[in-house]
Amino acid sequence: MAQQERGNRSRRSILEAAARVFDERGYDAASTNEILASTGLTRGALYHHFPSKEAIASALVAAQSEALVVPDQPVKLQAVIDLTLEFARRLQHDPVLRASVRLAVEQTSFSRPAQTPYEQSNATILDLLRQAREQGEVLPGVDLQEATSTIVGAFTGLQVMSQVYSNRQDLPDRVCALWRFLLPGLATPGMLARLRTAPLPQTAPQAAPQTAP
Amino acid sequence: MAQQERGNRSRRSILEAAARVFDERGYDAASTNEILASTGLTRGALYHHFPSKEAIASALVAAQSEALVVPDQPVKLQAVIDLTLEFARRLQHDPVLRASVRLAVEQTSFSRPAQTPYEQSNATILDLLRQAREQGEVLPGVDLQEATSTIVGAFTGLQVMSQVYSNRQDLPDRVCALWRFLLPGLATPGMLARLRTAPLPQTAPQAAPQTAP
Structure with a gap:
């Protein structure tokens, strides 16, 4: 799998995980730890795509x-x-x-x-x-x-x-x-x-x- | 001031304070401490009207x-x-x-x-x-x-x-x-x-x- 494609998949998987967590807990109560837990990615990989919870929310919007x-x-x-x-x-x-x-x-x-x-x-x-x-x-x-x-x-x-x-x-x-x-x-x-x-x-x-x- | 009227005023003052705090911080981030601080009421008085933050929100709705x-x-x-x-x-x-x-x-x-x-x-x-x-x-x-x-x-x-x-x-x-x-x-x-x-x-x-x- 090309690096670009892997990157896109990781990004999509973070957005899908965040969508689920925000859905269940609401934006304020959600944490990046929870989002991370359901992606199987490292914290480094998460931060590579999104420096903060706000950045994930902006990408979702x-x-x-x-x-x-x-x-x-x-x-x-x-x-x-x-x-x-x-x-x-x-x-x-x-x-x-x-x-x-x-x-x-x-x-x-x-x-x-x-x-x-x-x-x-x-x-x-x-x-x-x-x-x-x-x-x-x-x-x-x-x-x-x-x-x-x-x-x-x-x-x-x-x-x-x-x-x-x-x-x-x-x-x-x-x-x-x-x-x-x-x-x-x-x-x-x-x-x-x-x-x-x-x-x-x-x-x-x-x-x-x-x-x- | 009759007790009933005082009660109504306290209730309204809690709702107004909660409206301001929810407005500024959002519901999830707001605390009953903040709401209390701007009413000048005791915690007992607050709980007399509303047992929880959720109860305040319900009354507001x-x-x-x-x-x-x-x-x-x-x-x-x-x-x-x-x-x-x-x-x-x-x-x-x-x-x-x-x-x-x-x-x-x-x-x-x-x-x-x-x-x-x-x-x-x-x-x-x-x-x-x-x-x-x-x-x-x-x-x-x-x-x-x-x-x-x-x-x-x-x-x-x-x-x-x-x-x-x-x-x-x-x-x-x-x-x-x-x-x-x-x-x-x-x-x-x-x-x-x-x-x-x-x-x-x-x-x-x-x-x-x-x-x-």
């Missing part, structure tokens, strides 16, 4: 951006819908992404970090909405930045609720419901009839996608 | 329900809108309510509590939407439970975002934007023209409302 995959879709409003549905599905199955979102919500709930985990989501969705407007998909008078903030903010809250009520099993349904309520205020009537807000078909088997490095 | 004041409004969709706008305004100024919401989001983000802080919001809004439907304000085909979950979930996320970006200063604007996007999928066209989604006029001075008994 960054994993969110990597999970924002823009679907190849000619209808750009459909691309935004599918992006959120795919993100919802990955949240159900990828422990690293789950820990990423939880850390982001917890940290931002208590403090204002220098760089927020929402910037990338905002930029990606705003860009798609601008393309949708150019293609005549969006109602006149809609403020695209406002629409973007509403989508990202509402999604953030829905996944907190879904975690509480169903351990995220109902998250795709909640996201579809959000779209059914939002679209009449966002899409032109002609476009509205063409947009699909049903959950994406499940891909089997449910392998956790690679989000690192 | 419960303060959310007390802040859900149903407006006296003949148009029931307007009552739902005004309820969320008033809650948003109180979140800006009431430290106990702020800590309440943050704790709820943090705790529910990491675990599934037996009783969630969203039950009361859900019940209150669902009841108003049912009255709105009886009065012919709601579009046919709208699932009221789904609408309720979407409103409560979206609000929860918007206040997390608003905390990050503006220390909640833009929360009323974000909530108004949410309503502008949600209402075309919720209200009948005739009702839509009558509903007000501008922020409520500010009441001066900004005294923190009493949320504890």
Whole structure:
């Protein structure tokens, strides 16, 4: 195994272990000792990748951006819908992404970090909405930045609720419901009839996608 | 001062101190010693009201329900809108309510509590939407439970975002934007023209409302 590949595997294994420990104990109560114990790595190897618990948390939060995959879709409003549905599905199955979102919500709930985990989501969705407007998909008078903030903010809250009520099993349904309520205020009537807000078909088997490095 | 009144004041002063300490240090890192230090109460007095840090947190979370004041409004969709706008305004100024919401989001983000802080919001809004439907304000085909979950979930996320970006200063604007996007999928066209989604006029001075008994 090449050194680079070994390094990537170690990094991913630390992030997965940290995701589990943060999940079980919460960020503040978690220690790097616990994270280390379940990786089988040496402390030196851990510090090679991450100098501190905070650095691990930052890398976990960054994993969110990597999970924002823009679907190849000619209808750009459909691309935004599918992006959120795919993100919802990955949240159900990828422990690293789950820990990423939880850390982001917890940290931002208590403090204002220098760089927020929402910037990338905002930029990606705003860009798609601008393309949708150019293609005549969006109602006149809609403020695209406002629409973007509403989508990202509402999604953030829905996944907190879904975690509480169903351990995220109902998250795709909640996201579809959000779209059914939002679209009449966002899409032109002609476009509205063409947009699909049903959950994406499940891909089997449910392998956790690679989000690192 | 009657004993009952003194007791209520002590209880409120503990909740306010806890709200400040949780705000600054986060729930896990906060200690009852710190909370006690800023109240001027004895440890015995603290334990008389709250046997543990968890009990203080539970009381703080419960303060959310007390802040859900149903407006006296003949148009029931307007009552739902005004309820969320008033809650948003109180979140800006009431430290106990702020800590309440943050704790709820943090705790529910990491675990599934037996009783969630969203039950009361859900019940209150669902009841108003049912009255709105009886009065012919709601579009046919709208699932009221789904609408309720979407409103409560979206609000929860918007206040997390608003905390990050503006220390909640833009929360009323974000909530108004949410309503502008949600209402075309919720209200009948005739009702839509009558509903007000501008922020409520500010009441001066900004005294923190009493949320504890």
